[in-house]
Structures are given as C-alpha cells and as structure tokens.
Amino acid sequence: MSVFGPSATLGIVGGGQLGRMLALVALDWGYRVHVLCQHKDEPAACLAHRCFLADFTDEATLRAFAESCAVMTCEFEHVPATALHVLEAHGLLRPKASVMLCAQNRHAEKQAIQEAGFLVAPWQKVTDEKSARDACQVLGYPSIIKTARMGYDGKGQRRLDNDNDLMASAALWQAGTCIIEKKIDFVCELSVVACGSVAGAPLCYEPSRNVHESHILRRSHVPSGVSVALCQQAQRIARQLVQHLEVVGLLAVEMFVTQDETLWVNELAPRAHNSGHWTMDACVSSQFEQWLRMICGLPSGDVRRLYDVTMQNLLGEEVHRFLDDVSHKEKRVHIYGKTQARAQRKMGHVNVLSKRYP
C-alpha cells in the first residue's frame, strides 16, 4: 500500500487536457510531473518537468518513463495493451492494466458490467455479415453498431434503422470486431465519477446530467434533476463497479435513464471525465485532486458539492468567448492551451456557478 507525497514523481501517460488538469493539481502540491506523449506541444506536455516523447511501440522509452516515476496513470484509455504491460512491468500503474484493458474493449466492458450485476443495453458481438444480420434479427431496429475498440465522441459508431444502414456499415466489422446494441430510448444520461482507494471504501461525486450534441458533450448539469433515489442508485452502481474492477484511481460511469427510472450502464472510463469538470469549482476537492489522492495512496478529499453548477464545454472557436466569460463573476473558466481551435475540438470549459450552499 505505497503512499507517495510531494517530491515524488507522478507519471502521466498521455498529453491531453485531462493530464494537464491533473498535472496542475500535482504541481500545486509540489509533485514532479513526467508526461509520456507524442508531441511536446500537447496540453499536458508543456508543463511537465520532463517529457518522454514516443509512440506506444517504443519499448525503451516506455521503460525509461516507467522507471522515472513513483506512480503512473493513464489520462486516456486507448493505450495499447503491449504498452500497458511494459509500463506495469517496470513501474506502478494505477489503475492497473487489467482495468484499462476492460475499459478499452466494449465486449470486456459490457461483460464486466453484467458480471457486477448491472444492466446494459442488449448487445451482440459482430465479426462479419452473418453475425451482423443475426444481431439485428435478435435486437431489431433502431440499434447502434460500434467498433469494439477506439471509439469516443461518437467516432466508430453508427445508428442503424434498417438493413440498408446495416450493410452500409460493413466497413466497420471488416476493420475489426464490433458490437451491435439495441438503441435505448432514454430520457436522460447521467454520469458519476467514483474514486477507488488502495484501502477503504469507494466514494463518489453526485451524478451529473449530460447533454450531448452531435455525439460530443455540450453541458453537464448538477444537480441532475432526477429523483434522490435514482441519484443514490447511480452512485451505488459506480461504487460497486469500482470495487468489482478493483480500480485504484477514478472510474467515470455513464448511464442512461429510461422513462421507468431504470438505469442502463453505457460506458466506463478509468480516469477523470469531461462530465466531472464541474467538480473543479463546485467542490472543495476536484476530480483531479481526487485522482491524485487515489493513485498516490492519500486519504480522500471532500467530494461534497457547494454550488449548483452547469459545466459548458468550449468547442472550437467558442474558446474566444474568454474575455466575456471572465467578466462574469459566477463563471469559472479553464482553457487547455491548445494552439489550433479546430471545429468541435474541446478547447476548454466554463463552470457556471449558481446557488451556493453553506
């Protein structure tokens, strides 16, 4: 049960904004930060004490990185299995590789969720035209085909309303294993960020209600507006998944809520999550502070919510609203330092605080 305090070196695998916001907390606490990524201009790379620039096939660099860190964590889940094994062989990876592998494959993920006793949308594995047709026979339309790997923000998935849509998706299963899942007719989507420690019971934040536009998260609302009972059930599911998977770190759990108040688990992410960014300004301890605390074996911080809050993503050119946003005292802005404001790219976010609780 290793504990790491300031002056220890935190290793962040990946150079994106989640790694950057984790690094900011670690630096405020005096940790050294090493980042493994592919380009020195990535958001997390530019504030690291040391960058290891390599792709995930460069075993020597992976090893050098692992040996330079007291503890490592991945800021995105699609790290190749071979790389995860090298990192784990030469250092301490939290969450462990098996958690990452589960979250990066939709089969393993859905199986784990079902083993833990929770509902997922009915689904079938698809490897070829026959299994695809069989799946749609069983599941019916509308349904969704998703690549088993590397899907995010709607990439690698497609809605299926009929056999034509299905046949037009052949490229997906020809490229690799897919799943087809029944389209859940949900009334809203909730997500919960749960914290798994080396010792002691899991904790979690309040659920947020998430609004997507063209498959990209637009806003998260807390409180979510669903019943207290449903909030508690969502939190219980997240905590139990942390225990089932033995997560040391964070686990973000996305769930669909149907008309009958049933919760269907959609996706897991073993890291901080965009839908948890509201915690940066509405809680004493943010999801990034909790991430650091969990992987360093520190006691949990304070996850209670102090404000009603809406988190708004700044996509593409919206980042240029900065000068207006910072003129509103109730808006708390975070910008990721990306040089190009490409359309739909996540450039930053704003937490709009409203009612404050004593």
Add this chain to the structure above:
Amino acid sequence: MSVFGPSATLGIVGGGQLGRMLALVALDWGYRVHVLCQHKDEPAACLAHRCFLADFTDEATLRAFAESCAVMTCEFEHVPATALHVLEAHGLLRPKASVMLCAQNRHAEKQAIQEAGFLVAPWQKVTDEKSARDACQVLGYPSIIKTARMGYDGKGQRRLDNDNDLMASAALWQAGTCIIEKKIDFVCELSVVACGSVAGAPLCYEPSRNVHESHILRRSHVPSGVSVALCQQAQRIARQLVQHLEVVGLLAVEMFVTQDETLWVNELAPRAHNSGHWTMDACVSSQFEQWLRMICGLPSGDVRRLYDVTMQNLLGEEVHRFLDDVSHKEKRVHIYGKTQARAQRKMGHVNVLSKRYP
C-alpha cells in the same frame, strides 16, 4: 489599454513560489508562461513553457525575454533598476518600473506613503556615523536600523536599544545608505492586498492579521479581529496607495496598529504577498488570479471572502507534515516544489478553513 487573453505569453521575472502560483493560474487559463530566472530548478521555472536563464546584467537575454512576452510582471521587488529599464524599453512591464523602484528603496517608499497622506514611523536617512548618531538623538531608542535596499524577512535590519547597538551596526551604513526608524509599539500587524487595474477603481481583499516569528511570517488570520472601521480604513489606505503609485497589478500594504487604533504603514510590495495566500482557498478569485487579471487588462474577479481562514506557512522540515495535513478536509495545502527543506525556508503553506459563509 492593452488586453491579453489566453495564448498570449505572460512573462514572469523571478523564479520563486509567487511566480509559480501565478503561473499555475495562467496555465489553467491557457496562457503561455515565460520565466526569467537564474536556475532551471527554481519553483516557477520548472512549469514554464520557456525559461530564460540569466542574471540581471545580461542585457541581451533581458531583451529577448521582454520581446517574447505580451506582458511582464516581477514576482519579487529587488530587480535591479538597469534590468527594469531594459525590460520596459523592450516590452510591457506591469506594474511599471517606477513602482518597482519605489518599493525597493525604503526612502522612496516612505516618501511615497507620506506624499499619499499616510503615517509611517518617524525615520531618518543614515549614511555615516554622524547621521546615525543624529538620527538616534532625534528618534531615541528603541529604534530600528534598516538597509535602504534588499531587506526582507528581517534581513538587513537590527533593533537598537542604545548607543552600543548603534555603533555595532556601523557595517550596515558602511555598506550602503540606511534608515533608522522609531520602533512602533504596535498591538498587531495588518496587511491588505489591493488590486490596481488599467481602468476602473482599485479593489482590495479583507485585511489579514499577521503573526511573525524571528522576522518570518508564521500565520495570517482572516478575519483579523480588529474593528470594522479599522478594516475599512486599512483597505482605503491600500486603495489610495494603488492610485497614488499608479499600480497596474497588485500592491500589498503592511501596516502596524497601535493601541489607539492608529494605522502606520510599514512596507509596500508591488506583487502578490505571503500574507495574501489565504485568498487561494477562502475566496472565489485568489490574489494570483487577480494579479493575472490586472496585468492582462481583464475585469476583476470576485474578491469576497467565503470562509474564516488561517494561513500557516510551512517552514523547512514542516513541509513533511503533508501526509497529515491532506488528511484533514478543512486544510488546503500548497507546496512549492523546492528540493531542499533548509531551516526557515518557505516550502509551502496550509490554509485552514473554518466557518463558511453562504
């Protein structure tokens, strides 16, 4: 009235913890950060996009640094005049050089405070034995001799109780101009961090009551415990000094309170101040966020206080209390990432939050 948003480059002159905490806010807002200092391991240096390593006589490097930044600020006041002029000739320095020069010389500082209409301890300029003896004739004992320049944390000053103490201090005036000031018999010390913008009236935080031990700040308490009237007077003094000196940025004002509730201005610092670290966790906008806002020409943030708070400095080995401190939910820890925990060295600080206000 130039305004700088994210993707602009902020230049920080000096590599200490004040620069580091300013950089952390700037990075959270997507700014690029350049640091001018002497060693790449200084607290602010290790998280900068780019470091310019030089002493303050290296004009070419000063110029290159200035030309690389949209706006520059000094995180300590003892930057040599020649260096300030080079920076100002090749870039935008906020606060301007004249403010820095005033704050780094105890004569100019006391004269400015008196010109603005506020009280300072009776004082005399001292350049040799005669002027020293004359000063003590006029002021009497106990008094304090201070070097005009480069004094901080009690360095370059000495209490005088008699002529022997005076003569034993000859080395001070032989090394450079000094002042002797009458020892003020104060009941407490207050400080106020005020914010000066390019346009609009100055703002300030609530005064803190500061407790020193062997000339080093140990704790700051907010609320200060002095009367509302005295708090308001202290804030008025700080705001008027910002206007008198035309500070764009921050001005920290240290004051003594005597039994009769008179305020005597002791020292000015044109930057964030150790006694303002409580704002990092007890206010929505910290003194570092306000510093960034002011020098970038952004509107002011929210300087209201949300908690009762005591700021405790972590000196030397006290930094190793970290693991205990982070286990208390009401304690918010900040560590500066200094490698050597030398005795009395400022290694970090803890804000202990108590009563919370809606």
